[in-house]
Amino acid sequence: xxxxxxxxxxxxxxxxxxxxxxxxxxxxxxxxxxxxxxxxxxxxxxxxxxxxxxxxxxxxxxxxxxxxxxxxxxxxxxxxxxxxxxxxxxxxxxxxxxxxxxxxxxxxxxxxxxxxxxxxxxxxxxxxxxxxxxxxxxxxxxxxxxxxxxxxxxxxxxxxxxxxxxxxxxxxxxxxxxxxxxxxxxxxxxxxxxxxxxxxxxxxxxxxxxxxxxxxxxxxxxxxxxxxxxxxxxxxxxxxxxxxxxxxxxxxxxxxxxxxxxxxxxxxxxxxxxxxxxxxxxxxxxxxxxxxxxxxxxxxxxxxxxxxxxxxxxxxxxxxxxxxxxxxx
Amino acid sequence: xxxxxxxxxxxxxxxxxxxxxxxxxxxxxxxxxxxxxxxxxxxxxxxxxxxxxxxxxxxxxxxxxxxxxxxxxxxxxxxxxxxxxxxxxxxxxxxxxxxxxxxxxxxxxxxxxxxxxxxxxxxxxxxxxxxxxxxxxxxxxxxxxxxxxxxxxxxxxxxxxxxxxxxxxxxxxxxxxxxxxxxxxxxxxxxxxxxxxxxxxxxxxxxxxxxxxxxxxxxxxxxxxxxxxxxxxxxxxxxxxxxxxxxxxxxxxxxxxxxxxxxxxxxxxxxxxxxxxxxxxxxxxxxxxxxxxxxxxxxxxxxxxxxxxxxxxxxxxxxxxxxxxxxxx
Numbered sequence: 001x002x003x004x005x006x007x008x009x010x011x012x013x014x015x016x017x018x019x020x021x022x023x024x025x026x027x028x029x030x031x032x033x034x035x036x037x038x039x040x041x042x043x044x045x046x047x048x049x050x051x052x053x054x055x056x057x058x059x060x061x062x063x064x065x066x067x068x069x070x071x072x073x074x075x076x077x078x079x080x081x082x083x084x085x086x087x088x089x090x091x092x093x094x095x096x097x098x099x100x101x102x103x104x105x106x107x108x109x110x111x112x113x114x115x116x117x118x119x120x121x122x123x124x125x126x127x128x129x130x131x132x133x134x135x136x137x138x139x140x141x142x143x144x145x146x147x148x149x150x151x152x153x154x155x156x157x158x159x160x161x162x163x164x165x166x167x168x169x170x171x172x173x174x175x176x177x178x179x180x181x182x183x184x185x186x187x188x189x190x191x192x193x194x195x196x197x198x199x200x201x202x203x204x205x206x207x208x209x210x211x212x213x214x215x216x217x218x219x220x221x222x223x224x225x226x227x228x229x230x231x232x233x234x235x236x237x238x239x240x241x242x243x244x245x246x247x248x249x250x251x252x253x254x255x256x257x258x259x260x261x262x263x264x265x266x267x268x269x270x271x272x273x274x275x276x277x278x279x280x281x282x283x284x285x286x287x288x289x290x291x292x293x294x295x296x297x298x299x300x301x302x303x304x305x306x307x308x309x310x311x312x313x314x315x316x317x318x319x320x321x322x323x324x325x326x327x328x329x
Numbered sequence: 330x331x332x333x334x335x336x337x338x339x340x341x342x343x344x345x346x347x348x349x350x351x352x353x354x355x356x357x358x359x360x361x362x363x364x365x366x367x368x369x370x371x372x373x374x375x376x377x378x379x380x381x382x383x384x385x386x387x388x389x390x391x392x393x394x395x396x397x398x399x400x401x402x403x404x405x406x407x408x409x410x411x412x413x414x415x416x417x418x419x420x421x422x423x424x425x426x427x428x429x430x431x432x433x434x435x436x437x438x439x440x441x442x443x444x445x446x447x448x449x450x451x452x453x454x455x456x457x458x459x460x461x462x463x464x465x466x467x468x469x470x471x472x473x474x475x476x477x478x479x480x481x482x483x484x485x486x487x488x489x490x491x492x493x494x495x496x497x498x499x500x501x502x503x504x505x506x507x508x509x510x511x512x513x514x515x516x517x518x519x520x521x522x523x524x525x526x527x528x529x530x531x532x533x534x535x536x537x538x539x540x541x542x543x544x545x546x547x548x549x550x551x552x553x554x555x556x557x558x559x560x561x562x563x564x565x566x567x568x569x570x571x572x573x574x575x576x577x578x579x580x581x582x583x584x585x586x587x588x589x590x591x592x593x594x595x596x597x598x599x600x601x602x603x604x605x606x607x608x609x610x611x612x613x614x615x616x617x618x619x620x621x622x623x624x625x626x627x628x629x630x631x632x633x634x635x636x637x638x639x640x641x642x643x644x645x646x647x648x649x650x651x652x653x654x655x656x657x658x
Contacts, residue, residue: 026561027473027561028405029403029408034369039363042358042447044414044448052451118372
């Protein structure tokens, strides 16, 4: 697998180019023009077969998802994504796999105006490491450490459906039988789509710029990621069980305990969890609603440490799990 | 392996911070201030156990090398490195390995003023993917595609010694016996050091800015990488066997045919191979000499395609290998 094969494939697939890409794939490094007065926002995320995805995951979905999880990190900063690099480790140079993978990757890249500017292909166990790059006006990055007692806690996007999709696949027997066992059923198919085909909440991140006091993307489960936000901000959180968004598909397929477990501790959601000062809440919710971004106010920031979940009677609810463990096969 | 363990370790190891790192490790992404009027240069390179390094490679060396190979790419662009991100995939969270690895990584980072600004730790077969970031004044990047017939071909650094080091290790029996078999012998130890502990030619890259017509780093062997440069530039090259730098250690340990093979087709050198117009040659060589950078003029760019190697009698020499295959264990 030479990098030049990948280059030819990307050209053939209509790889997007931007005028700020002074030098793209094919040299020792990429050269990128930064818009004057903007700061660079950059992140890297690796997906490993059998850890972050089931080995039978279709290549197209894997290409999409490997970029999506990185764009989700940029969304959580309020950044607009511009560029990406792809480090692809493959057990063999199966052209059909690479083609499908790149089509999924480039489908999302092209939709979001992200240029693939470089990368590396190497031989080894299937793993994908993507670096994403975006820009943001100085001082407007949404960090984790700005939440204040009294702020409202908002979730933009859906919680728990990806974990429900994973449960469907795992219940469906051998993963090679996905299409027969699961995908003929619309509810299951929608949940599996959430897992395989996540949507980074980029528009929400842009709307939250300069207004949310803190933000994080929910990749390891709400309690885990909100916990990171609280720790970084030196605050605690109160969540209201009744305010959590309960997906109709989840409720139709799983019992109440399972649904809550998925919502509170399921992974791979890529929703945004942010904190918004009381004075800005209505304006922020209105703007998100105008863009048709599903948003739920699920609790408040308080002084202290940790996260308490309350049920409709005001009693403390003890979640079955608090974090998300990557599955292993 | 949570990313927060790594964060704590980096803080403890004195992880360097720069004033242009507005937000480093610990959030969804890093935020970096780009010096006004500079372009961003960025690259990613992955090292996989058993493909790019012998599994018994000491963790410290691996940390150093994983950053060095990326800084070498920035050197080949003429960029000054500023930041790096580290995506580390580990079979288990062995603290001693991670500590040694990070010490090697940060030793080079701190020496070169590179801040580690983010990363990702995940579970899987040992693999390291590093993204490096540097800056360059507009229009000064050393690309591969600018070589012109008549230009001189220069190599900055040493060729073939890393391949010699690998041969020493492989001849030394089981790689776990390195220290006993090989490292007591000074010549072998120096060659192994070249393999394990490469020096990115950053100072050379800065001196070549605006003067070399093309540049590439030699990671896959001279013939292979110079071949990429020639292809990108639409030119051919003539190399003179007698002008190639013959390392004393290599000549003492290997026969003439092996030495030439290492020089022409050995991997992991991380020397720079550049082309310099006739009018600038003396000035460039003088400046490199003043910085005590080993430099050799090894041939000329000519019209056509491919690379011809000539011996001292003017006859064409046929190399045994033209490219470098990553070793497998």
